[in-house]
Amino acid sequence: MSGRIYAAITGMGHYTPARVMTNEDMAQLVDTSDEWISSRTGIRQRRIAAPGEKTSDMGIAAARMAMANAGVTGEDIDAIYFATCSGDMLFPATACFVQQAIGARRAYGFDLSSACAGFLMALEVATGAIESGRIRTALVIGAEKLSAITDWTDRSTCVLFGDGAGAAILRASDRPGVLSTLLGVDGSHADILSLPASGTLHPASERTLREHLQYVHMSGGETFKIAVNTMVNAAREAVARAGLTFDDIQCMIPHQANMRIVEAVAKRLGPGLMERVYLNLDRYGNTSAASIPLAFSEAVSLGKVKSGDKVLMVAFGGGLSWGGAVVEWL
Numbered sequence: 531m532s533g534r535i536y537a538a539i540t541g542m543g544h545y546t547p548a549r550v551m552t553n554e555d556m557a558q559l560v561d562t563s564d565e566w567i568s569s570r571t572g573i574r575q576r577r578i579a580a581p582g583e584k585t586s587d588m589g590i591a592a593a594r595m596a597m598a599n600a601g602v603t604g605e606d607i608d609a610i611y612f613a614t615c616s617g618d619m620l621f622p623a624t625a626c627f628v629q630q631a632i633g634a635r636r637a638y639g640f641d642l643s644s645a646c647a648g649f650l651m652a653l654e655v656a657t658g659a660i661e662s663g664r665i666r667t668a669l670v671i672g673a674e675k676l677s678a679i680t681d682w683t684d685r686s687t688c689v690l691f692g693d694g695a696g697a698a699i700l701r702a703s704d705r706p707g708v709l710s711t712l713l714g715v716d717g718s719h720a721d722i723l724s725l726p727a728s729g730t731l732h733p734a735s736e737r738t739l740r741e742h743l744q745y746v747h748m749s750g751g752e753t754f755k756i757a758v759n760t761m762v763n764a765a766r767e768a769v770a771r772a773g774l775t776f777d778d779i780q781c782m783i784p785h786q787a788n789m790r791i792v793e794a795v796a797k798r799l800g801p802g803l804m805e806r807v808y809l810n811l812d813r814y815g816n817t818s819a820a821s822i823p824l825a826f827s828e829a830v831s832l833g834k835v836k837s838g839d840k841v842l843m844v845a846f847g848g849g850l851s852w853g854g855a856v857v858e859w860l
């Protein structure tokens with residue numbers, strides 16, 4: 531026994547709103563079609579939060595499922611890391627609403643804003659805090675209400691996004707569960723994917739409303755090209771840091787943005803990898819920080835991830851930011 535403290539995921543949970551919005555529904559709003567959306571992206575439908583349903587509500591529902599699966603109560607949780615780019619408010623942090631709802635009396639918490647790479651950023655922070663011995667149990671959430679920051683008149687973006695949440699409980703362990711993490715940002719491409727009027731640069735005004743600056747803006751083609759290269763490099767590095775090869779990976783869970791991006795990434799990583807990819811973007815679209823934990827939790831619930839499996843996660847998003855991680859499902 532080395533005495534070293536490791537971090538391991540001991541339970542996952544997810545939540546999606548009840549309302550299903552299909553590509554046909556989308557075609558009632560903007561000039562698009564099921565054929566265009568599904569052939570370009572692989573998305574067939576997405577979930578949309580009810581008007582009064584908050585990002586925190588979705589995160590709390592996912593957290594409760596993860597806690598039940600891990601056999602922990604609110605009292606056990608030392609820290610709550612909430613990844614989102616569509617939190618209830620700029621402050622208080624959405625993590626505070628979770629803390630109150632689940633009775634995590636001893637926990638501190640904060641939000642991380644790193645768009646689609648947010649969950650992997652939060653996983654890294656939680657892992658570091660556990661491995662250092664500062665905390666023993668962390669709740670990591672990725673949740674988004676992207677429908678509230680989507681420009682429903684812009685067909686080039688509104689067809690892509692959806693709402694949902696995923697959560698993981700991480701605990702101190704004498705066996706390694708989180709085998710590697712890797713993060714990166716490159717601010718030189720900050721302008722290709724952004725929510726311009728979400729902070730103090732462009733306070734709400736007639737102009738921000740007129741120019742739709744309070745919604746997600748994206749250069750789709752540029753994003754696509756950089757996403758593929760970045761995710762390939764992040765996946766390779768995460769697997770190498772874990773001391774593994776792609777043959778050791780039983781399941782790959784990529785950020786669920788676009789089927790064509792995922793296929794291009796898997797093809798470049800090696801033969802046969804696509805068969806090991808878990809995908810649910812056809813049903814949920816791109817849910818940003820929620821996408822990886824939502825897919826991971828679903829894969830576990832469906833028995834697609836089994837004890838001893840090594841799972842590779844890789845994400846890419848606004849910033850630009852990216853992340854990769856390999857975990858063993860103990």
Ligand code: ACO
Pocket residue numbers: 561562563566567570571645646685686687689723748749750751753754757787788791816818846847848
């Ligand atoms: N329905 C019909 N036509 C459309 C639609 C739509 N929903 N959206 C765009 N078009 C049109 C365009 O207007 C354009 O028409 P034009 O040629 O007459 O000007 C034509 O389709 C082609 O547009 P492109 O943007 O070149 O289409 P492309 O094939 O590149 O596909 C897409 C667009 C799907 C957005 C693609 O670029 C993509 O997936 N990019 C990556 C986006 C992504 O994954 N972002 C998320 C990563 S980060 C994060 O998750 C926050």
